[in-house]
Amino acid sequence: MTERDQMAGSAPEGEMFSLLSAWWRDWRRGDSQAHFVDPSGFGGAAVLKQLHHQIEGSILVDAAGRTAEEVQGEVLHRLGVDLSPGNRRQWRRGLERLGGNRLVLITNAHRAGRTRGSSEPDRVLSTTIGRLSGGKVCVLAHLTPEKLPHLSKVVFHLQSRDAAQPDWPDPVRALALAQPRLVPLRVWAELTTALGGEPVTEAVLHGVLEEFSTHLMSGELGVSFVEESLAEQLRRHTADDEIGRVDRHMANWLRRISREFRHREGWAASGPEGQYAAAGLSMHAAQADFAEWVSAEDGESGGLFESLLQDGGVMANIPQTTLMDAACRAFTGDVPGNTPVGTAVHLWSYGIVPPSQSEWAAWLHLFATARGDRALAAAVADSGVHLPWKAKWAHWRPPGGYHWRYLEPGPIDGLVELRWQGRPAVAGLYSWSSRADIWDAATGEHLAGPWNEEIPEEHHGDVSWPPGEEDRPGPESVGDFEDAMSEEEEEAVHDLLLASPPLSLGNQVIFGGSGGVFAIEPAEGETYSGLNFPDFEPFSGSYAFTTAITPADSPPPSPSDLAELYGADRIRSFPPHRLPEGLTDDPTRRTLIDFGLPEMSNEDGLGIYPYGDHRMGIFDEVPWPSEIASVEETGPFFQIGFWMGGKLTIDGPTGHILRIPSEPGEEHLAGLPAAHSLEDFLTMVALWVTGHLTKGLIEGDDEANLLPDHVLAAHKRLDRVGAEAPAWAYGFYSH
Known part of the structure; x- marks a missing residue:
């Protein structure tokens, strides 16, 4: 008998209560999670309700229809943990302070989420329960067999008999294939058409409702099953290709009729059909793509969900959490950062969860503007959703942004109104380095700077204070700008992203923070009332990892990015006669002649010296040390710099770039080729x-932890083997 078997129990419903009661009576800390497997999907909930009434101090939370975030918040609240704004981040400490052992009973974990295909059950079972359990808290979760996590230790099985399956008509079977569980009559008719292939009238559906009134119920908002377990059984007995076909049909149909749902507060505010579309369209598309990916021999999917992501008019109407949930089903790897779902994930990681569809659409517009994606921004603005504000201009690295263009202007922690040659302007300040940049307030055009400490004398006449302050001496230093900031203690909009108090200037509001600066314009006739969002760290963690966010019009990475980083004057090209004869690889020679090498000194352990330095001459031929494990490349090796103490070289015959270890025992920085061509190596250096x-610009831990993965992914697109050279990653984790 295995350890798992020893800690498991199996009993019919009439005996399960006694089994669970005995288990809790003998419970000892350590086994902090238990799972109650219920093949029927509903009988176990009644057992846990009975257990809750019997066990003093236990709490019972129904996960059906809820997100993992909502489940965890409800559990913590019911346990008495203080979740007020000042104490929310200390919720783990609140659990530690509980007076005695507490049993948390979660029913219907398999039904978490707004849709039947939701990823929320997985999040509840893999993340929420793990975060809540331990110490004085034990969590017992009710779920169906297919949702049981791998390697679960304490498992109770509710015995049930397989009931004979009646021959249900297509309308009932089709209703089970809906994504949201509440289905308007018109949507039900389309589901039936998608499954059976023949149109069905609403009169026929009313007849089905009457015939199966013990199993189906209807109301003003739509039709649903009396007991969701019947829908689950029907889905289990429907072929995967049928479910996939219905999902694809419904996604296309809902998108085609979506203009009918236009409403200033989003589709969901237009009525039951709009509610279904807002909650279900993205999941229908995601599940259709996943079904096609599973069945396709080449692993390709139809791209229905990705097509939705390019449609700003659709994205503005789908709630943030709904979109992230669907993305977890659509993608088997990282979700694409340069899409609205990337926006959703990064805002979520910083605790920015806009409370209304309108606010969410406005944030989408801002991210699109920051990326320079004019088409997406225009589509969001034309979505029918009323945007309380729109981005007017942006010089801002959005969360998740990874590109050399996003390095400027750098962090801003103060904003000051001024005049530049008479026109309204704004100074963005960074107090740590006493730096200032000047932008045109209306257009965002960069006018001057960056200045450090002093304003150049030739610009003293260009800068003046706004009307009403003409009697003050004109600014001559960055310190004068800092002195002009409001003495009133205004709070940051967001401690990590937008640390500067906002600056109202005319009909717009300007914001500064770790990513730079941007301006928004409130909707016509409305007064700015703030960027409305609850600023808190989500309990349940991130929905997914994303790829990097990059400017919409940025070309593929190349060595020329080094000129953008260091300046063209720091790049040295070489005439053919300056290249060593032993450097015979033609692509390498062309790169050195046409582009050259950057002059960079000890950038996190990497230095390239196109003019040589006191330790080396450019293209010095160096031997591979006999005491260092040999490599496939045979040399001659020509030195171009140093990397983590070792010599950075080009292999003459192949053009491979290698780091020669400085001493034996440096396996963690071994001589694996850092790139198989000089062109790729220089591109990888720019990305690195x-x-x-x-x-240095990132304030959030989640984003900081993700950044090395962005670099690695960019490197792998160039050279999958070279990207694995340990020296690339060493600098990110060594300090």
Whole structure:
């Protein structure tokens, strides 16, 4: 008998209560999670309700229809943990302070989420329960067999008999294939058509409702099953290709008729059908793509969900959490950062969860503007959703942004109104380095700077204070700007992202923070009332990892990015006669002649010296040390710099770039080729330097932890083997 078997129990419903009661009576800390498997999907909930009434101090939370975040928040609230704004982040400490052992009973974990295909059950079972359990808290979760996590230790099985399946008509079977569980009559008719292939009238559906009134119920908002377990059984007995076909049909149909749902507060406010579309369209598309991916021999999917992500008019109407939930089903790897779902994930990680569809759409517009994606921004603005504000201009690295263009202007922690040659302007300040930049307030055009400490004398006449302050001496230093900031203690909009108090200037509001500066314009006739969102760290963690966010019009990475980072004057090209004869690889020679090498000194351990330095001459031929494990490349090796103490070289015959270890025992920085061509190596250097510079701009832990993955992914697109050279990653984790 295995350890798992020893800690498991199996009993019919009439005996399960006694089994669970005995288990809790003998419970000892350590086994902090238990799972109650219920093949029927509903009988176990009644057992846990009975257990809750019997066990003093236990709490019972129904996960059906809820997100993992909502489940965890409800559990903590019921346990008496203080979740007020000042104490919310200390919820773990609140659990530690509980007076005695507490049993948390979660029913219907398999039904978490707004849709039947939701990823929320997985989040509840893999993340929420793990975060809540331990110490004085034990969590017992009710679920169906297919949702049981792998390697679960304490498992109770509710015995049930397989009931014979009646021959249900297509309308009932189709209703089970809806994503949201409440289905308007018109949507039900389309589901039936998608499944059976023949149109069905609403009169026929009313007849089905009457015939199966013990199983189906209807109301003003739509039709649903009396007991969701019947829908689950029907889905289990429907072929995967049928479910996938219905999902694809419904996604296309809902998108086609979506203009009928236009409403200033989003589709969901237009009525029951709009509610279904807002909650279900993205999941229908995601599940259709996943079904096609599973069945396709080449692993390709139809791209229905990705097509939705390109439609700003649709995205503005789908709630943030709904979109992230669907993305977890649509993608088997990282979700694409340069899409609205990337926006959703990064805002979520910073605790920005706009409370209304209108506010969410406005944030989408801002991210699109920051990326320079004019088409997406225009589509969001034309979505029918009323945007309380729109982005007017942006010089801002959005969360998740990883590109050399996002390195400027850098962090801003103060904003001051001024005049530049008479026109309204704003100074963005960074007090730590006493730096200032000047932008045109209306257009965002960069006018001057960056200045450090002093304003250049030739610009003293260009800068003046706004009307009403003409009697003050004109600013001559960055310190004068700092002195002009309001003495009133205004709170940051967001401690990590938008640390500067906002500046109202005319009909717009300007914001500064770790990513730079941007301006918004409130809707016509409305007064700015703040960027409305609850600023808190989500209990349940991130929904997914994303790829990096990059400017919409940015070309593929190339060595020329080094000129953008360091300036063209820091790049040295070489005439053919300056190249060593032993450097015979033609692509390498062309790169050195046409582009050259950047002059960079000790960038996180990497230095390239196109003019040589006191330790080396450019293209010095160096031997591979006999005491260092040999590599496939045979040399001659020509030195171009140093990397983590070792010599950075080009292999003459192949053009491979290698780091020669400085001494034996450096397996963690071994001589694996860092790239198989000089062109790719220089591109990888630019990406690597951009990553290190971006690291200094990031305030959030989740984003900081993700950044090395962005660099690695960008490197792998160039050279999958070279990207694995340990020296690339060493600098990100060594300090």
